[in-house]
Amino acid sequence: MTNLIDLPGEEYMLPGNRACAGCGLALAYRYILKALDGRAIMCVPASCLTVLGGMYPVSSVRMPWLNVTFPSTAATASGVVAGLKALGRKDVTVVAMAGDGGTVDIGIQALSGAAERNTDLLYICYDNEAYMNTGVQRSSATPKGVKTTTTPVGGKREHKKDMAGIMEAHHLAYIATASPAFPDDLYDKVRKARDMRGTRYIHVYAPCPPGWLFHTKDTVNVGRISVETGAVVLYEIEDGAFRLTGLSKEIADFDELKPLTTYLECQGRFRDLDAATIEELETRVARRWDRYVARDEEADA
């Protein structure tokens, strides 16, 4: 595992971009680009990342980047893969990167199609758990109870879609979850995925200060707490073999999860939760954690 201090100093995401102060996506993106060494073509649909990328004729990123329609990220990327193959270009990794709305909602059909064809691309979903760029509307990745501009009273009524689980059902070579609060873990996963073939999927949880209602200084704190409480679990599935990674692995082996309320209380979007919903979320997180730990132990044994 790469140590934080050994992460490369070269920057591909340039300062003075359009991302909000304290943006969790921007932090994750810095490390995703470092892991790709600049040798990739990105396909990006409408999203916060489009905003970060900047407005014509200036780009905030030293990386070839193709903007694509909202539903077509994995399909357009499939076209880039096919085009490069037809032209005999083998030196470039094709990366499709979309937000949660662009992945779990409008982009799921194209993504499932590309995954079924085992298209040779790395798909990264950065999940800030709502349509942030358009003003914090709920997506199917928004957790239950969260207040958004389209769930203004009582919060969202449905649970979050398990996208990494859906991708696991496609039996891909590599699936991982990650958080920008752990850049070393994220960097290693992107590098590993970069060097594999077929469809690879990484789900990055990206804390969002204006959307989740916490102070800009706390992006890394919120990301860390999300893992400490089990709201986010860091894992990877390589050729079907599941294993916990990073802090999630340490907690499973040596410690226990902190109360979920620590996570729910460190941001404003959960402020209207009632006791019953908190209990439901706690039960859900605990059961999921037990399942993941069991799978991890199964692999160790």
Added chain:
Amino acid sequence: MASRMAAAADTEVQIITGNQAMALAAKRCRVQVVAAYPITPQSQVTETLSEYVAAGELDAEYVNVESEHSALSVCIGASSVGARAFTATSANGLAYMCEPLHWAAGARLPIVLGCVNRAMAAPWSVLNDQQDSMSQRDAGWIQIFARNNQEIFDTAVQAFKIAQTVSVPVMVCYDGYLLSHTVMPVDVPSQEAVDTFLPPYTPHTILDPADPRNLNQVTLADPRENEKGVLCHGYMELRYLLEEALEQARDTIIAVDEEYAAAFGRSCGGMLWTYRSEDAEVLLVAAGSLASEASVAVDALRADGCKAGVIGVRAYRPFPKQELIEATAPAARVLVFDKSLSYGNEGPICGDVKAALYGSGSHPAVHGYIAGLGGRDVRAAELAEAVRRDAAKGAVAPTEWINCRI
């Protein structure tokens, strides 16, 4: 005549359907990426192409996508990195492509799309009319109609060259079943001859880690300077360039058709074609196979002493305005037969003909007819009868529906 003789030695006549002619043209153009989704009556195009790839006759990436939206998106990705890309669809499939149709034109990608014209649902109909491509006429694509299987092949080969020359995608439209599933003799040029006619594709876009660019970004309303202080386009300037390219495409369509005629001994007429129109007092205007049917009607009318002629609309976008003004100059009456409708107004070709003639000094009466929706048969005798009835109409008349038994 010498070129026809030379070409004849280098070609082979095949008895094939319109769909097979389209697939064979894509093969002759050495498409590098094919992506399509099954839909009647288009499916045979992509089935044939997948057979070519499977048999090793065509060195292309064939992507079995999960929707038409993805089919065109694959072409957009492939074309952006410099691969020659092709797709085909019909009706609801074309409608599902609406978003990437606009995208491909705005990104100025020379994709060629075979549109096998079919009626739009609801209700379901797999049969022919031209509502599908007409409903996408403002997407920024060049649209060209073919009237028989030979023209499907010839137009498709020309389409790749036109698209590359002006950096605008081209839709080759032909009537479902009437052409797609009808067998006709097609004169097929050799691979070497097509290779000579069609140069390789060099993209105007750059997607290379050695020179990282960001394509199709958010673009402001006003122009903006780049990092070197060069003033670059705003959204409006980019759209002006697209329209300018569509206007320039008039000359390109004509020039490419002439080059094709020189190489293969056959012309498709450039922007439009005419039949017995020189001295015509009444002209029948239509697109696709309906215009061929109109030629049969004209022969019957001429036999009865009626000086009739045909204008076949080949290029629909860009619209052949100047050619129409010239071709309609001798006529007192123009009957436009549309196989689609701009609901709440009139047939789209009819409206465009009127707009083209307005202020031109040519003032025939222009009357609109709607025919053949959802596969309703249109016989030459019905067209001839419409021409006879039309003589009683004044300068302005409401749109008439042919053979609608409401």
Added chain:
Amino acid sequence: MGTRDCGHLSAMAAPAKGEAGETGRWRTMRPVVDHTKCTAAAADSLVCLRCWCYCPEAAIEKAVPIEIDLTYCKGCGICAEGCPSKAITMVPEVECEDGE
């Protein structure tokens, strides 16, 4: 001079810093570094550098002594929050000598 001279047929941009302008102007709080407290400065080597590591703006170079690019730093405060030796303090811009 019109925009035609840029030669683009479609929107095609090249990378540059400051695409959104001098984003340092967004800042209300400024990170001020006390190099006497900085672990990396004390060791004069590439150690710690949590501030560089967690900066979502890429406004800090991987170098010693650390320097924050105030032209672009948006003032989120992640560097100060995460500094193990409390060497970075967030100071209101209005209290800075050259503050606006």
